[in-house]
Amino acid sequence: LCSQCTICAIVLVDISRLWYKSRVGISITEKHRNGSFDAYTILGAESELFIVEDATVDPKFAENSFVINHPFIKFYAGTPLVVNGCNVGSFCIMDTKTREFDQSSQNKLTKMAKMISNIMAQRRDRFLFEMELTAGQHVSAQMVDASLRAVSISR
């Protein structure tokens, strides 16, 4: 039964590692970037799919621990998660058997990736807004400080 299970994950690609933000079918939270599928997925344009039908015969992924060890992945399909024009991660599915990935499945994957990207973009916007507010508060604090100094000097 387990040989037929599907892995689905939201992967963030950091400098040298993959951070599994959310995943079904695997338990690890991070993995090295070298030799990973997602490192190649983020090289594509928005909504571009990166599909590997049989990873065992692809030399790029010959050393991928998911391919040579459990869960022995063969099929991979992923699309980039785009925030502010940058491919920050990927939304992907993996399978232990080669499978057909028809047009409707491709559309579903890219559509879901777009929705995830929107959430991530919102998180980033919120962060930048918070930073702006914090910076504004510091400027105000400095201005108050400068006025107090000016008052003390004039006295």
Next chain:
Amino acid sequence: MGNAACVASGAAVHGEQPQSLALMPSLGDGGEITPSLNKICMDSWELLTGDTCASVDVIPNFARLGMFSAQVLQRLNEYPEVFAAFRPRTNRQHTDTYSRYILMYRLIRYMLSVKDSSLKIKQQLRLMGRNHMRIGVTEEHTRIFCQVLLITVEKQLGHYGTKKVLSAWKQLLNFIMEQFFFDKITFIGHFTQDPVGFLAPVAAMHRNSDQMLSECGSVQSSVNLYRQNEEDENEQAASDYAFSQPVEVSSTECVIGNASSTVTNAGNFFTDLSVSEEALLGSLDVPVCHNEIERILTLRQTRLLDSTPSDPEFNSFATLGAGSFGVSCQLKLLFNILFVCNLCVLSVLSARLYW
């Protein structure tokens, strides 16, 4: 890089000129580096200095190496701006000349460690190039240095300096220069944004020269050295920068620093990569995006990295995806159990009906 880049500027055209080569190593003409080409350079280097590059613990035949370095420095002295830049800034343990010799040795050994044109090597050279640009090293500086190096190699080799040997040196230097200034446009803005952070790489490069001598055998070891010295050097560079600022500015910096130290630190994390992180990036085996640094900073700004993995908003998408694109283990198991149960119920019912 157009043809204009290949023409020497007026300032550079004085002093000696190499006889069998173009005056300047030209950018954009780097070609590919092969182990055989590298070997030609290594052999001629051994001939020049007695340095076999086999052992990195001791500088072999220091007298010959010193003679070679002295000649390079003497020629470089004709270009005060380049000569001034070619100096370790944080090594105060040795004399000025000795430090320059060591730097020269380290630099040439680094160049000779480039054995192929693989993507990994290119990325590491681009990283080094960016670090140099951050401290104000320009294409012109590098060209002049390469020119001087070529002239010295040619003069010192004498009749051993065949066209093949000198062409190998030229190709090696061209390749390094080409990769050094590969993405100079992208990084010009960074220096104005964070000058303190941008002093760190040079400090990391020019300090602990003895240790560097033992480490400079390969490109990878240079990356390791960057990682090792990063924290120490950041502090050193920051203090050097602080001392060079007018008193008025420093006091303002202190006030702001005390008031918002957390924000400043966070700001650096979200707006720039550290030296070790860039080195890490350079050591990757996989290709990286054209806007890799911007990409990583954007990712950090989402604040999703290393956050708690159970984020319901994202989990729902993963679950939805697993459901949409395949049948999960649990669901399959459930269907099987239900199927067996149904069979049992049907058999019981049919048995009852029969009786």
